[in-house]
Amino acid sequence: MLHHSKPGRSRPLAVSAAVLVAMSLPLQAQTPPQATGSPAQYSAVPVTAAQIDHAVANLDALAADILERSGIPGLAVAVVRDGATVYARGFGLRRVDAALPVDADTVFLLASLSKPIGATVVATQVSAGVVGWDTPLVDLLPWFALSDDWVTRHLTIGDLYAHRSGLPDHAGDDLEDLGYARRQVLERLALLPLAPFRATYAYTNFGMTAAAEGVAVAAGTDWASLSRNALYGPLGMTATSSLNAEFMARANRASSHVPVEGGYSVADLRQPDAQSPAGGVSSSVNDVARWMALILEGGAPLIAADALLPAVSPQAIASPPGTMDARGGTYGYGFNVGVQPSGRVMLSHSGAFALGAGTTVSMIPSLGVGIVVLTNASPLGAAEAISATFMDEVQFGHSTRDWFAAYRPMISALMAPVGHLAEVERPETAAPPRATAAYLGTYQNAYFGPAEVVEQDGGLALILGPNRQVEVLTPWDGDAFTYLPYSENAPDGSVSEVGFAAFTDEQAQEMRIEHLDAFGLGTFRR
Template sequence: MGRAGNRPAGDTAPIRAFNGCMHPGKCLRPGRGRPLAVSGLAALLLATTALASGAVGPGAASGAAPSPSQPSPPPSLSEPPPSPSEPPPKPPSDQPPPLLTRADVDRAVARLDGVVQDMMKETGVPGVAVGVVHEDRVLYLKGFGRRHVGEPAAVDPGTVFQLASLSKPISSTVVAGAVAGEGTDGADAEGEGTDGAGTEDAGGDGGEAGWDEPVARHLPGFALKDPWVSGHATVTDLMSHRSGLPDHAGDLLEDLGYDQAYILSRLRDEPLAPFRATYAYTNFGFTAGAEAVARAKGVSWQKLSEDTLFRPAGMDSTSTTFADYEKAANRAVAHVPGPDGSWQAKYVRDADAQAPAGGTSSTAEDMMRWLRLQLAGGKLDGRQIIDTESLRHTRLPEIVSQPPTSPAGRTGFYGLGWNVNYDDQGRLRLSHSGAFELGANTNVTMLPGEQLGIVVLTNGKPVGLADAVAEDFFDIARYGKPARDWLPLFAALYAQLDEAGVSPTDYADPPESAKAARPGGAYTGTYDSAYYGRATVTTGPDGLVLELGPEPKRFPLRHYDGDTFSFETTGENAVGPTGVTFTFDQGDTARKLRVEYLDETGLGTFTRR
């Protein structure tokens, strides 16, 4: 994530603008900014660094490195036209010529060991795997550290990591193949009834699997709040985050334990921003688009991924199901830092409900095969696996994700599973990061014109290492040294995101004039929400308990003031203590309860049955 870029110290506008949000200050919302809308990461980096000066690398901060060469002046208008006997001039390339030589890349590769080891020492991140592809050759592939703290097993290139949102460009590769005709039509050969996320499989629905196909045509029950938008929202709209759904819509339902089918069915309750005019990062919007393509092909998302990409590309250790990740003997488990700073394998992150958006697991070895395929226009080892034009379509800008924050800044775009950015000479840069607060951070960055890309996988909560390694690599290739110290910059932004969504109320410190609570019977009972389902308040040994979710999660309530209580949030989107306020009509029992962190879009109120 790009912090302050080349802005003056103390200017936090780039940090406020993180998330790819078009409305700074409004996207880092309770329970929604917390899962880290990492799609905005590269856009912000480019907007806040000096790519305006022409750098191809992602980290060319003004004054921190030599200025790149200026573009050649246009030919003089006085030059005579070629004679009829001369061959016509060649049309210009759609990309400027490469800036980096093999020696430049080799220099950056030679520094990677030290860069990774230094950052691991500084952050304590337990395990890392890194791979680099240049001109269809794997120049670097190595593992560092441990798969599980306290255990001897080391990370190697075959270690399976959870990719988090790095799943998105992989999924868009799958869809690119499916819409071009690759993959499997018809029911699953294995006779599976459901995929890992709980979406039922069926024979193909007779429609086309296309980027511009309405999602509702293939995904039964899919609807958004506006009926017209419901009928017109396409796979492209959902996978480029321009449907109008709010930032991270549906993620809190996942935290409560709801499955994919339920979450997608409730997107209709979310308020909508202007259709195709507003960017807001939505895991379950993206998931709906991808699942619609799988449904059109008549298979589960996992089978579509296997048949279209994983098996043809030889990505034998890659899967979209949590069960496959868990049964991998050589896997890196998730870690978070404890109160004393030591890293702990404390949480398990099952992302099956949003499998296309965040549920893929893979190895550095497999990711090198995917990166080679990407840089070669869909080819791998002489075989055309994904149609070139369909793959190119994923790289087109579909929506502005990050407007420039200064006259010298650059606009960031989102394509189909990619952050899409250009330097001032039109050189394309594609990237995506992945982040699980419960213990994973990943990054892929590639420069197609340079035929160069890097993948960084880690098994630790986001502290900036994955992103900083990638930035350092491109800086060293371009300038011979990092343009700035990226790690503390990323660490500061991730730390700020940790604070996003935290309640302004300190529930651990009730006011001196706090009113007493009513008798417990005034609050106990069952309450309903069309969006969040049932909420039950019961009395436990230590007081009131709030139950939420399909297999209800129990949250002990702590009294704060009058009819307001609090509980400690849990899960990927945890924001610390949040409030629960009961409201009464004329009677002695509460009529409604409102859960503070569930109410960001006005859906957090439950009414007594």
């Protein structure tokens, strides 16, 4: 609301931003020949058909260049324009140890590209009147709760799809790493501290998964079946699935790869079914192109426009600007919603698995153009570089910068080992540990469950999670030990300190596991 003061008048006057812009322009400048739609839709940077043609024609060379510079095994690219797939091609290999080329039908793990696709599944149910974006989740999942009763009662599907529930960043991912199933993770979210409701943004795979579970219950089915029946089937996305077993069974499948000295090795370790609505979709670029065409057509004919529009509209401030001259970033319901330097709105999302996937999608509705890039290796910014370069060429006729050089250090930093002792040498003056018996036993934790310290091969081992993962404890300094976690959230080279404390009768009563202490819940007690 804007406030205008005049003598003798104190009532505020509401004026829309679009009207204000129009009022500030000279009359002859309000409707220039090339402008259509409202001032809010106007871009002062014209784009010709030939410009888009040129950008598409450059994709072969661009993708080949990024494949070589990044060293990743393989990638695939598809472009949609005016409702049709105008480019779809694979580059490199499905796996480094076999001569199996990637093509446009090769199926990849999408990682977090699952979020906008899953949000589209929800939009089909909003369109059908099964749920609304404002439906309270407890109306659908009475057993679901957060640590604040008021928030629990008011939390909606939209709140969770916009990451504004107050849950901490990546809440529940640590439980998934330990082997907990979806329902087990969702129930434990009630133990986490909350930031202010609807006032903070924090990216949460399992918050979004909870909302999707509620939608599936309302539809009378499970999430994977709902996705297949409501979206994948109607669009002809025959290579797309929300079940990891179906992905692993595909003949034309891109294996996941992780970096090793001198290159990459096949991992195929990521099993994302627990968070499938947020990270468990697998698909090909040909299939994702069909979905992009649907989004760029405003949902027609599958989804009513007013059911999709909230998802692709700003709902939360995801990245506040750091300076006065910087653009901020916003998030809709499962979609990043941003503004390009050209002034055009772009819908996007990236996906990343440290255990071997890097993906991205970008769409400019005003141009009817979208691009998807899927890769089969831990993210380096290769997918984002291809997408950003292509969108530069579409909008400006040339690339404005070396996008791979820009993205690589930023994204590589996100994949760095965790733990304050990573790459740190043990102190030469380190004290020896106590006798083994001082540490043995079972320690309890409401969030993570029990943890056992047992004797193994003359030393100590830590047993965690429902799958009883065994971690070897190495003496560090006195009552401090270390182990080497390796999971989606702890890349190779990570080190976790395990500290024992509160000794009674020469037995530790507490154990703090650094790797599990992100939310202050990493202390286990006898």
